[in-house]
Amino acid sequence: MHQIRLINSEEQFHCYTGNSLLEGMQRLSRKGIPVGCRGGGCGICRVQVLSGNYHCKKMSYEHVNETELNAGIGLACRLYPESDLEVAVLGLKSGKKCL
Secondary structure, X not given: OEEEXXXXXXXXXXXXXXXXXXXXXXXXXXXXXXXXXOOOOOOOOEEEEEEOOEEXXXXXXXXXXXXXXXXXXXXXXXXXXXXXXXXXXXXXXXXXXXX
């Protein structure tokens, strides 16, 4: 189990290994990260990992491009912690709308 800290709200929660950040947050009825499609397509759950280790599953490059991935940006629904994480919640890119 990993400790996740959201720096925007100072909220903290635990996330089991094998669960995405979004699954871990929702399991504990927390609301620090916006929830959308839960499948990597809408981009509403964009976050930036500031510290810690993780891996990402496939997500839409419309919402997170390769440069952003290299900067620690990903979608919480597709991001899986491998250690404790410190995360900034970004939300949708400017100009994008969630349908």
